Amino acid sequence: MTDLAENQISTDSPLGEVAGDQSSMPSGSVALSARPEIIGGPPPGAATLEARDACAWFGDRLVLEGVDLVMPKGKVTALIGPSGCGKSTFLRLLNRMHELIPGAALDGEILLDGNDIYAVGTRAQQVRMRIGMVFQKPNPFPAMSIRENVLAGLKLARLKCDDKDTLVEQSLLRAGLWKEVRDRLDSPGGALSGGQQQRLCIARSLAVYPNVLLMDEPCSALDPTSTRRVEETIDELRGEVTVVIVTHNMQQAHRVSDLCAFFLAEENQPGFVVEQGDTLEMFSSPRDPRTLDYVEGRFG
Amino acid sequence: MLLSQTDGVRNAVAGIALEDNPVAQPPPVVERTRRVIAEVPSTADRNFNRLTMGAGISVLLLLLLVGGFLLIQSSDALSETGIWTFLTRTEWRTDVQPARIGVLGLLAGTVLVAVVAVGIAVPLSVLCALAITEYSTAKRRKWLVGVVDLLAAVPSLLFGLWGFLFLSDKIVPISLWLSQNFGWIPLFETQENAGLTGSIFIAGIVVALMVLPIITSVVREVFSQTPPGEKEAALALGGTRWGMIRNVVLPFGQGGIIGGSMLGLGRALGETIAVALLLPQVPQKLGESIHILENGGATVSGFIANRAGADAFTTSGLLAAGLVLFIITLATNMIASVVVSRSRSGAGVDI
Numbered sequence: 159m160t161d162l163a164e165n166q167i168s169t170d171s172p173l174g175e176v177a178g179d180q181s182s183m184p185s186g187s188v189a190l191s192a193r194p195e196i197i198g199g200p201p202p203g204a205a206t207l208e209a210r211d212a213c214a215w216f217g218d219r220l221v222l223e224g225v226d227l228v229m230p231k232g233k234v235t236a237l238i239g240p241s242g243c244g245k246s247t248f249l250r251l252l253n254r255m256h257e258l259i260p261g262a263a264l265d266g267e268i269l270l271d272g273n274d275i276y277a278v279g280t281r282a283q284q285v286r287m288r289i290g291m292v293f294q295k296p297n298p299f300p301a302m303s304i305r306e307n308v309l310a311g312l313k314l315a316r317l318k319c320d321d322k323d324t325l326v327e328q329s330l331l332r333a334g335l336w337k338e339v340r341d342r343l344d345s346p347g348g349a350l351s352g353g354q355q356q357r358l359c360i361a362r363s364l365a366v367y368p369n370v371l372l373m374d375e376p377c378s379a380l381d382p383t384s385t386r387r388v389e390e391t392i393d394e395l396r397g398e399v400t401v402v403i404v405t406h407n408m409q410q411a412h413r414v415s416d417l418c419a420f421f422l423a424e425e426n427q428p429g430f431v432v433e434q435g436d437t438l439e440m441f442s443s444p445r446d447p448r449t450l451d452y453v454e455g456r457f458g
Numbered sequence: 459m460l461l462s463q464t465d466g467v468r469n470a471v472a473g474i475a476l477e478d479n480p481v482a483q484p485p486p487v488v489e490r491t492r493r494v495i496a497e498v499p500s501t502a503d504r505n506f507n508r509l510t511m512g513a514g515i516s517v518l519l520l521l522l523l524v525g526g527f528l529l530i531q532s533s534d535a536l537s538e539t540g541i542w543t544f545l546t547r548t549e550w551r552t553d554v555q556p557a558r559i560g561v562l563g564l565l566a567g568t569v570l571v572a573v574v575a576v577g578i579a580v581p582l583s584v585l586c587a588l589a590i591t592e593y594s595t596a597k598r599r600k601w602l603v604g605v606v607d608l609l610a611a612v613p614s615l616l617f618g619l620w621g622f623l624f625l626s627d628k629i630v631p632i633s634l635w636l637s638q639n640f641g642w643i644p645l646f647e648t649q650e651n652a653g654l655t656g657s658i659f660i661a662g663i664v665v666a667l668m669v670l671p672i673i674t675s676v677v678r679e680v681f682s683q684t685p686p687g688e689k690e691a692a693l694a695l696g697g698t699r700w701g702m703i704r705n706v707v708l709p710f711g712q713g714g715i716i717g718g719s720m721l722g723l724g725r726a727l728g729e730t731i732a733v734a735l736l737l738p739q740v741p742q743k744l745g746e747s748i749h750i751l752e753n754g755g756a757t758v759s760g761f762i763a764n765r766a767g768a769d770a771f772t773t774s775g776l777l778a779a780g781l782v783l784f785i786i787t788l789a790t791n792m793i794a795s796v797v798v799s800r801s802r803s804g805a806g807v808d809i
C-alpha cells in the first residue's frame with residue numbers, strides 16, 4: 159500500500175514541471191486534464207463492450223460457442239479458465255485480431271457502445287485503434303526508441319498530435335514507467351527489462367487513448383515485482399478505460415477485476431462461459447460447482 | 459547428506475574436517491585428476507566423419523586451386539605490364555608491340571552493368587518477397603515461390619538470347635525517353651545518331667532478371683523470420699498491413715535486403731553469356747564519359763568469353779582480368795554474408 163502511495167507521489171512531480179499549477183491534483187486527474195488532443199483518434203472516455211452469442215472457428219473446428227458477456231464501461235473484467243478453453247480466442251474476437259488467422263470465422267455480434275465491430279463497412283484498423291491490446295509476451299519494437307515506441311500507434315494509425323512530448327510523458331506515467339525511463343527516452347525499447355518492456359507496451363497502447371484495453375495474460379512472463387506494477391497500472395486505469403484481462407492467476411483475477419467470466423471446454427468440445435458475474439461473489443460463493451473447483455485450485 | 463554425495467578420497471578428508479569443526483569451512487585443497495569423458499566414435503562414425511570433412515575441405519581446396527591457377531597463368535601478362543598499370547589502364551590493344559592491356563575499361567563496364575542490374579532487381583525482389591510472405595495465402599505463396607525458383611532454373615544463355623533477339627528492341631523506346639528527359643545526367647546522355655541497342659542499360663536489365671531469384675529468396679527468407687509478436691503489435695495498434703510492413707518487416711529485414719543485394723551484385727559481376735551477346739565488348743576508354751544508354755561497353759567476363767582462344771599472351775592477360783574479377787566477387791560475397799549474419803534478421807539465415 160505504501161508503495162502505491164509512493165508511486166503516486168513520484169508520478170505527480172514530473173508532471174508538475176509541465177502542468178505547473180495542476181501539480182496539487184491527484185495523479186489520475188492530472189493525467190486526464192492535461193491530455194493532449196489527438197486528431198482522428200478514438201472518442202474520449204471508456205466504452206462498453208458486449209459479446210452476443212459469440213462463436214469462433216479455426217477452419218472447421220468450432221473453438222468457442224455462444225458467449226454472451228457484457229464488459230461494462232470503465233470496469234475491469236477478468237476472463238479465467240484452464241488452457242485451451244477459448245479465452246484468448248474470445249479476446250482476439252473483441253478487436254478483430256482473430257481474423258488474421260487463415261480460416262478464422264465467427265458468428266454472433268461484438269458491440270462497442272452498441273455498434274457491431276464486424277458490421278459491413280467498419281474497418282478493422284478503426285476497431286483496433288479504439289480497442290487496444292497488450293500481449294502475453296512483451297513485444298516492443300526493438301529498433302525504435304522508447305519515445306518512438308510510445309508514439310508508434312499514432313504513426314501506424316496516421317493520427318496527429320500537436321504535443322507529442324506531453325503525450326509520451328502521460329502515456330508512460332499512466333503505465334507507471336515514466337520515472338524509470340524519463341532520462342533515456344531515446345534509447346532503444348528492446349534494451350529494457352521484461353517488466354519494463356511490458357509496461358512500455360501498455361504505454362504504447364494507451365498513447366492513442368483507446369476506449370477499451372485488452373490484456374492477454376500480460377503478467378505471465380513477468381516477475382512478481384513487475385506483476386505488481388502492472389496490476390497497479392490496471393487499478394489506476396479503472397474508470398478511464400474498459401479493461402478486459404485474460405489471466406491464469408486466480409489471485410490476480412481476484413485482486414484486479416470487478417467482474418469475472420469463467421470459461422471452460424470439455425474435451426474436443428468448444429469453449430463456453432460457465433459462470434459470470436461480480437468477482438468477489440464468484441470467488442466467495444460461486445453458483446456452479448465447476449467454478450468452485452477451479453477458483454479453489456482443484457483443477458486447471 | 460554431504461558425505462554421501464562425495465567420492466572416496468574427498469570423503470575421508472571432508473569427514474575429518476566436519477568432525478573437527480562443525481561450522482562450514484571452505485573445502486580443503488585436494489589434488490584432483492581430470493577424467494576425460496569424450497565420446498569414443500565408432501568405426502562407422504569415424505569413416506563418415508572423414509568423408510564429410512574431406513568433402514568440406516575439397517571445396518576450400520577447389521577455391522585455392524582456381525585462385526592459384528589464375529595467379530600463375532596471369533603472371534606473364536602481369537609482370538610484363540606491371541600490376542598497377544594493368545589495374546589502371548583502360549586500353550586493351552594486342553595489335554601493337556608491346557601490347558597495351560589494362561582491366562579498368564572492362565571493370566567500369568562490369569560494375570555499371572552490375573549496378574544497373576541490382577538497382578532494378580532489388581526493388582522488384584523486395585516487392586516480390588513481400589507479395590510472397592505478407593500478401594499471399596499459403597497456396598499462392600507456394601505457387602509464387604515455385605515460379606521464382608523456376609526463373610532461377612532458366613539457363614543464362616536463354617536469357618541472353620531472349621534479351622538479344624526480343625527484349626533489346628522493346629527497351630529502345632525507354633532508353634530514348636530516358637535520354638530525352640534525363641539527358642542532363644551525364645550517365646544518361648546520348649550522342650547524335652548513336653545506336654540504342656547493345657547498351658549497358660539493356661544488358662543490366664537482362665542481368666537483373668537473372669539475379670532476381672537469388673535476391674528474392676534471401677529477402678523472402680529474412681522477411682519470413684520477422685517476429686510475429688511485433689507484427690501483431692503493429693496491427694493491434696490500428697496499423698494497416700502496409701503500415702506494419704513499413705514499421706516492422708522492412709526495418710527487421712534491412713540487413714537481409716542489403717546482404718541479398720550484395721549477393722546479387724556478386725552474381726551480376728560474374729554474369730557472362732548474356733553480356734557477351736548483348737554488348738559489343740569494346741572496353742571503355744579513359745577520358746571518354748560513360749553513356750549507359752547507347753551502344754557500347756564491355757565487361758570482364760563477357761570480354762573473356764569473346765576473346766578466349768587467342769595467343770598465349772592475350773590469354774594470360776584475360777586470365778589476369780579474370781583474377782581481378784575473382785577477387786572482387788569473392789570480396790563482395792564475403793561482405794554480403796558478414797552483413798547478413800551481423801544483422802538482427804539474418805542471424806538464422808545462411809547465404
